[in-house]
Amino acid sequence: MSANSWRQPTGDSDSDLPSDSGQAAPSADGTPGEGATAAIDESGRSARRFWSARRIPAALVALLSAAAVGLLLYDVVSVRAGRSAMRWRRRLAEELATRPLDDIWVIVGAAVAMALGLWLFLLAVTPGLRRLLPMRQPTGIPGAGEVRAGLDRRAAALVLRDRAMQVSGVRSARVDVGRRKVKAQARAHFRDLQEVRADLDATLEDAVTSLRLARQPTLTVRVRRPKG
Numbered sequence: 001m002s003a004n005s006w007r008q009p010t011g012d013s014d015s016d017l018p019s020d021s022g023q024a025a026p027s028a029d030g031t032p033g034e035g036a037t038a039a040i041d042e043s044g045r046s047a048r049r050f051w052s053a054r055r056i057p058a059a060l061v062a063l064l065s066a067a068a069v070g071l072l073l074y075d076v077v078s079v080r081a082g083r084s085a086m087r088w089r090r091r092l093a094e095e096l097a098t099r100p101l102d103d104i105w106v107i108v109g110a111a112v113a114m115a116l117g118l119w120l121f122l123l124a125v126t127p128g129l130r131r132l133l134p135m136r137q138p139t140g141i142p143g144a145g146e147v148r149a150g151l152d153r154r155a156a157a158l159v160l161r162d163r164a165m166q167v168s169g170v171r172s173a174r175v176d177v178g179r180r181k182v183k184a185q186a187r188a189h190f191r192d193l194q195e196v197r198a199d200l201d202a203t204l205e206d207a208v209t210s211l212r213l214a215r216q217p218t219l220t221v222r223v224r225r226p227k228g
Contacts, residue, residue, distance in 0.1 A: 050150055052128030061120065133179065134214040153177045156211055160184065163207040169196040171226060182208055182217045187226045197223040 075086045099106055132150035157177045164173035164184060169191035176183040184204055188196040201221045208219055 050127060050129040050132045050134065050148070054123055054128065057120070057123055130179065133177075133211075136212045136214050151211060151213065153179075159211070160204055160207050163203055164200055167196065167200045167203055170200065178217065180215070180217055181220065183220045183222075185222045185224075188223050189226060193223050193225070197221055 072089075075089055079085050131153050133153060133156065135149040135151055137148070154177075157175045160175045160177065160182065161173050164170055164175065164186055167186075169188045171187045171189040173184065173186045175185075182204070184200065186196070186200055200223060201219070204219055204221060208217065
């Protein structure tokens with residue numbers, strides 16, 4: 001799910017990111033500034049994605065499993081107590097014993113069971129939380145490896161859109177942020193399109209670098225004139 005946003009210019013606004021993405025300036029006593037440590041980690045160590053707790057699927061599977069097992073145990077206990085088995089269990093046993101394997105309902109049931117099993121398997125082995133982008137971990141700070149930071153894709157799209165709106169000539173901008181690609185579309189109402197595109201490309205490239213993401217996404221910029 002990408003973050004889409006349009007905005008009409010309302011005047012000059014402050015940038016959400018510093019325009020200078022280089023190292024932080026030293027303090028008065030000559031020691032590196034607070035942001036210098038983050039700038040040192042340019043290797044972009046592979047950061048693991050955030051794993052979803054999968055609470056809703058796990059709760060649904062647990063409730064359905066508990067209901068099915070409870071109903072089956074109740075029927076088994078009833079049979080052991082001298083009562084007859086439930087009609088649905090007798091019917092199910094009869095159908096399984098008499099219906100051939102190439103029957104359409106057997107095939108449909110097997111396909112549904114396989115699809116559900118594959119869905120549960122994918123939920124178990126995939127991280128999820130695609131809206132969170134892992135950020136780079138700083139080096140040189142004790143215990144920094146135990147802290148993980150993530151950036152919401154919609155928040156990143158808003159930051160990049162605000163930076164795009166500061167480019168001269170841009171009338172409106174739209175930014176889609178994915179895990180591997182950032183797509184920016186802008187409408188320019190004056191200036192040459194090539195000049196606007198060059199300035200916009202440089203501005204957004206600097207803004208994407210300033211986000212300090214663990215995996216640097218590729219940037220695609222498109223500029224066009226508004227219709228009419």
